[in-house]
Amino acid sequence: MKKILIVDDEQDIVESLKFVLETADFACYCAYNGEDGLRLAKEIVPDLIILDVMMPKINGYKISRLLKYDAKYKNIPILMVTARSQDEDKLIGEETGADEYITKPFELDEVVKIVEKYLK
Amino acid sequence: MIKILFLSENINLIDKYKKIFTKNLYNYNAISDWKLAIDSIIADNPDIIFLDADNENIKDLNKKIKQVCENAIIIFVVNSKIDKELLKYANAFVTLDMSEDLITSTVNVNLRMKNALEMLSSSNKDLADSLYRLNALYSTSSQFAGTLDKDKLIKYMIEGIDKALSFSLTCTLSLCNEEPVLIINSLYDLSDELISAIKMRTILNFNSVFDGENAPFDIDNLKIIKYIKYPASRFTFTLFQYDNMLAKISLGDTNFGFIEIFKENPFTPEDATCFQTIAQQVALPLKSATLYQELIETNAKLEKLERLKSEFISIVSHELRTPLTSIKNSLDILGSGRCGEVTQSAEKFLSMAMRNVQRLSGIINDLLDLSKIEAGKMDFNFAAANINTVIGYVKSALSEVAKSKGINLITKEAPDMPETKFDAQRLEQVLTNLVSNAIKFTAENKTITISSKLVNASEIKINDIFQPEIKNLNGDYIQVCVEDEGIGIEEKDLLRAFDKFAQIENSLSRKAGGTGLGLPIAKQLLDAHKGAIWCDSELNKGSKFYFIIPLV
Secondary structure, three states, rough: EEEEEEEEEHHHHHHHHHHHHHHHHOOEEEEOOHHHHHHHHHHHOOOOOEEEEOOOOOHHHHHHHHHHOOOOOOOOOOOEEEEHHHHHHHHOOOOOOOOOEEEEOOOHHHHHHHHHHHHO | OOOOEEEOHHHHHHHHHHHHHOOOOOOEEEOHHHHHHHHHHHHHHHOOEEOOOOOOOOOHHHHHHHOOOOOOEEEEEEEEOOOHHHHOOOOEEEEOOOOOOHHHHHHHHHHHHHHHHHHHHHHHHHHHHHHHHHHHHHHHHHHHHHOHHHHHHHHHHHHHHHHHHHHOOEEEEEEOOOOEEEEEEEEEEEOOHHHHHHHHHHHHHHHOOOOOOOOOOOOOOOOOEEEEEEEEEOHHHHHOEEEEEEEEEOOOEEEEEEEEEOOOOOOOHHHHHHHHHHHHHHHHHHHHHHHHHHHHHHHHHHHHHHHHHHHHHHHHHHHHHHHHHHHHHHHHOOOOOOOOOHHHHHHHHHHHHHHHHHHHHHHHHHHHHHHHHHHHOOOOOOOOOOOHHHHHHHHHHHHHHHHOOOEEEEEEOOOOOOOOOOOHHHHHHHHHHHHHHHHHOOOOOOOOEEEEEEEEEEOOOOOOOOHHHOOOOOOOEEEEEEOOOOOOOOOOHHHHHHHHHHHHHHHHHHHHHOOOOOOHHHHHHHHHHOEEEEEEEEEOEEEEEEEEEOOO
8 A cells, every 4th residue: 555644734634635545545644743744754755745835843845855855765756735825935936846736725636636646 | 092102212302202292192101211111012002112213222122022012013213314224124214303294194194004904804804704604504504415314413503503603502402303302512511500500491492482382391301412522621600691592493383492502702693693594404404304214114114014914915825725725625525425425405515615615715815816916926927829719718618607507608709819928827817707707697598708809099999987097008909808798787886896995895796706806806917917907887788898908
């Protein structure tokens, strides 16, 4: 079973993503802040990461950069979730290495489709 | 009375001259002892000194006399033959054999000359004084023109007055800043008692300068700034016996304070004019400086507001989107049946919730768009394209929705439409909004037409109320029109349709499920294209929404 890491400080969103992805036969691992997310990513080496941008401690852009510049993890597809806030807009031009961007609020089915595109 | 001193050892000569000058009402004094001569001259300061040239020390004596009494006329009494060497030492010469009349006339001529010289020297001094004052005024004015700092202006004024009038003490009350300040510039230090007296005087002055108005401070809380030139010495209360002048510093209704100046020697009328001029001159730059400061403060406030607005938008977009996502996700999961079968009535309420989540999300997007455009932060991607392509996209995207409402959506594109530069995504957003609105307000079996054509700005026919929108446009434009057979808009509401604040209150748009910001956003987007948007409508017959973009 393919492993997906979901990193978002909003537990409700993590919960709903986990639900639909598990229904679609993926194994889900969850982290609720950037620090835990990065640690877990290195520990379990997932097949795909769904990453929120705005998070306490380490934001999604930073995690994405750290993983994408590391030969061990750079092949893991990263699906970045953004709320289009002004702070995020400022960062959008920067090189983050994310493979896909989706904007909140997103369609769950859309997320599942994207995940399947990368993992099947 | 003219004072004459006669220096000679010759008694006969002394007597002869005594007869001449006492007769002519001069104050005649004679000394025969040379040793007493200098002391006597210092004491008496005579106007005319006669020196008997029959003395071997005459040159030395003459030199000493010049040192103690430079203004006296020196006349040598000589034999009929004048020693050439003596010529340069005396103002005039009389000989022993000269007649009485000739001697008096020589004295008178020299007296007249002396008077004339004194007058000339005095007017020269006045001229130099005026020139100096004028210079001080000029350099002070130049300094005033060079700054918008109120404290500096006050400082320049005091320096200018000091330069022109060299005061002993100035007390300047400055009301330029929030807290009144008394600036004391003094030659010598002042005791605490003297400072208290000056403060008291300032309060009295305030009353007289500002027509009985009470001072906005009292002795205990008036702030003092002291500048002492020679702190080793101190002024006493005799200071208040010095000559003084007071000038108000104000322009129109604005009072900046006043300045009082003390000087040991009396002031001349010219001093007074100079003093008032400088005090008046500083008022205008002080006013400019005040306005400038207000401008800076207002700007700072506006910048802060702008920042707050940006922060607010950031909160709207982030903090609202996140919980909205959770709600939407939960509804999606429930609606998909993954958590169990959805009954018919449950589905009705689920779809109601979904619809409103969509609506809320639309409002957030619209708000974000509008504020981005207004802040000039919206990025446009202008590229050459054909507007008919955009019309095609919108038709295919919305024809299903129209069909489901039984509405006929047709297009009438102008053939051979030229390409022009525009942001296709943004104009698609505009057209989608116009057609969605038309669908909302149009009943079954009616038609909505999207058309395009080339127009010249001069031939555009437009409702009077929208005339200002196109008055500055000229040249060729591409025009797109969305025509419906819907409920129409009352004329009084036409202009309001594009006004974000009015529209947000519009119950009609609420009923139809719109955000109400679609048209204001469309207007902003077309402004960014240097185009225009307007509408034409008849109640219960239908509306025509037009937009144009320049052909470039």
